[in-house]
Amino acid sequence: MRSADAGLPLDSGRPLxxxxxxxxxxxxxxxxxxxxxxxxxxxxxxxxxxxxxxxxLDAExxxxxxxAMFVALGAALxxxxxxxxxxxxxxxxxxxxxxxxxxxIGRSPGQFxxxxxxxxxxxxxxxxxxxxxxxxxETALAAADAVFAAIPDPQVLLDGQRRIVxxxxxxxxxxxxxxxxxxxxxxxxxxxxLAAADAVLAGDSARVVDFTLSLPVERVLQARVARVDGVSxxxxxxxxxxxxxxxxxxxxxxxxxxxANAGHELKTPLASLVGFIETLLGAARDDATARERxxxxxxxEAGRMSRLVDDLLSLSRIELNEHVAPTRQVALxxxxxxxxxxxxxxxAERGMRLDLVLPVDLPAVSGDEDELAQVFQNLIxxxxxxxxxxxxxxxxASYEAAAAHPLVRIxxxxxxxxIPAEHLPRLTERFYRVDTARSxxxxxxxxxLAIVKHIVNRHRGRLEIASTLGAGSSFAVxxxxxxxxxxxxxxxxxKTDI
Numbered sequence: 201m202r203s204a205d206a207g208l209p210l211d212s213g214r215p216l217x218x219x220x221x222x223x224x225x226x227x228x229x230x231x232x233x234x235x236x237x238x239x240x241x242x243x244x245x246x247x248x249x250x251x252x253x254x255x256x257l258d259a260e261x262x263x264x265x266x267x268a269m270f271v272a273l274g275a276a277l278x279x280x281x282x283x284x285x286x287x288x289x290x291x292x293x294x295x296x297x298x299x300x301x302x303x304x305i306g307r308s309p310g311q312f313x314x315x316x317x318x319x320x321x322x323x324x325x326x327x328x329x330x331x332x333x334x335x336x337x338e339t340a341l342a343a344a345d346a347v348f349a350a351i352p353d354p355q356v357l358l359d360g361q362r363r364i365v366x367x368x369x370x371x372x373x374x375x376x377x378x379x380x381x382x383x384x385x386x387x388x389x390x391x392x393x394l395a396a397a398d399a400v401l402a403g404d405s406a407r408v409v410d411f412t413l414s415l416p417v418e419r420v421l422q423a424r425v426a427r428v429d430g431v432s433x434x435x436x437x438x439x440x441x442x443x444x445x446x447x448x449x450x451x452x453x454x455x456x457x458x459x460a461n462a463g464h465e466l467k468t469p470l471a472s473l474v475g476f477i478e479t480l481l482g483a484a485r486d487d488a489t490a491r492e493r494x495x496x497x498x499x500x501e502a503g504r505m506s507r508l509v510d511d512l513l514s515l516s517r518i519e520l521n522e523h524v525a526p527t528r529q530v531a532l533x534x535x536x537x538x539x540x541x542x543x544x545x546x547x548a549e550r551g552m553r554l555d556l557v558l559p560v561d562l563p564a565v566s567g568d569e570d571e572l573a574q575v576f577q578n579l580i581x582x583x584x585x586x587x588x589x590x591x592x593x594x595x596x597a598s599y600e601a602a603a604a605h606p607l608v609r610i611x612x613x614x615x616x617x618x619i620p621a622e623h624l625p626r627l628t629e630r631f632y633r634v635d636t637a638r639s640x641x642x643x644x645x646x647x648x649l650a651i652v653k654h655i656v657n658r659h660r661g662r663l664e665i666a667s668t669l670g671a672g673s674s675f676a677v678x679x680x681x682x683x684x685x686x687x688x689x690x691x692x693x694x695k696t697d698i
Contacts, residue, residue: 232281237273244269354442357428358384359435362397366436374413374442384440393423393440400425400438410445420449466508469501511647515630518571518651522658526568529682532608533562535569536595539576543584550589554580557596565608565679571655572679578648579612579675587614587672599681607661611676618669627665628653652677 245266251257348355354371356364356378364387367378378387385394396407406426413419422443428436476494484490540554547554565572576595583593593614600607619627623634631646652675656663659679667673 230278230281232284233274233277236277236281237270240277241266241270241273356384356387356440356442357436358397358401358438358440360401360437362394362401371442374444390423393425396423396425397438397440400427403427419444419446421445466505469505472501473498508647511651514574515647515651515654518654518658522654525566525658525660526571527566528568529564530567530569530572531562531564532572532597532610532679533558535573536576536597536610539573539580540595543577543580546581547584547593550584550587552584552587552589553592555592555594557594559597559599562597563599563606563608563681565659566682567659567679571658575652575655575677576610576612578652579677582648582675583612583614583616583673587616591615600678606681607678608681609676609678611664611674613672613674615672618671619667619673620669621667624665624667628663649675 248257248262248266252259252262348366349368351368352370354374355368356371357366359365362384364378364380364382364384366380367375367387372378375387384397388394390411390413392409392411396409399407404427406424408422408424410420410422413421422445424441424443426439426441428438476498480491480494484494536558537556540556544554580593580595587593591614593612595610595612597608597610600609619634626632627634628649630650633646653663656677656679661677661679664676664678665673666676
């Protein structure tokens, strides 16, 4: 027989790892030999006995022949018995080594005897095949686990009793603790979601529901529960996927509010125009005094509509290009002076003074000149509208070089009544007004600060609003500097006198 250290070449052409000998032969296997010998030798012994009975064979010769036959059978059957006794232990070791990830080991061909060796080779090939399949399955399962964990949308796998089988990392971040084996209600207590899960587990193919999650911050989520058909690992029966649609819902609400507000803002002056036109065509047809008064009102309402349409078109244009940052360089000091000069007469009508505080070498910024002119025109115009008569409006610029990105800051400060703190976060919303009647009386469209916000966003800047009741308000625009050099503030220049 071959050495116990001999390698076994498989059909794949690769030898198995170096084999280790079985430490002890199980001699208990020999107890089967006498029984097998008697069973196989009985027909021969019976034939010899029949020959002796017929007188054709001497009894002594028959006995010697029977003894020789039994000895020969026992000698032939002993190796087979020993091989069969050792084979279970070898197969067990083969299975244990396979589970440990090692190469197949065991006795080599010939050590079990030729009769058992063919079965042993088949067992080794089968073990190698199962091990390779197991490795492939483990690799695929690990890859699937990695992909499941990396999916950005929260996902939870459920069994037929609505228990959590698995949850990915995103689900844990959104819902907090998602313990496996617990009912879904322990992690997500929304009745609509639980009812959808129950319906899918009861037979529906899929359910989609929207719900609100209050903690840690209020969010609107969409839950989709889909049935998993067929046999699945871990008894998975359904998959729950969550989508954060807070932004989408907010955008839908803003669109609805915008349409409603725009319709209302246009309808009011149109109703006035229609009413005055009907009056002029009827009772006031020949009343010159009423005609003059009504025509003046109609001109004001038409102007208001015109301004509203212009602002709506401007806002739409800005939003269309908001994702593209402007790249041209704009010198702010001349631009601000030009805007202030254009609004000088309006300020003088209310006895107000525009004070410009500008650096000597104010850096240029990256931007669009026309849009930035619109920003400062809206801010200064608002300061003139809402500041107290016979006060100053300060337009001050400064350079902030210490920031990660050098900024130019331009603040427009009025001396008005101020704005209550609860209104400040909503000032840049479309059509939002602190005092609706006063705003309309002053000719405001409710879109000025919304336009400012979107232009500043397009310039990758920020808008800062501060206000003190009884003292006034300050609106500051921070823009990225195009060059990294600042300047020394110049003295104040009074553009108009009270």
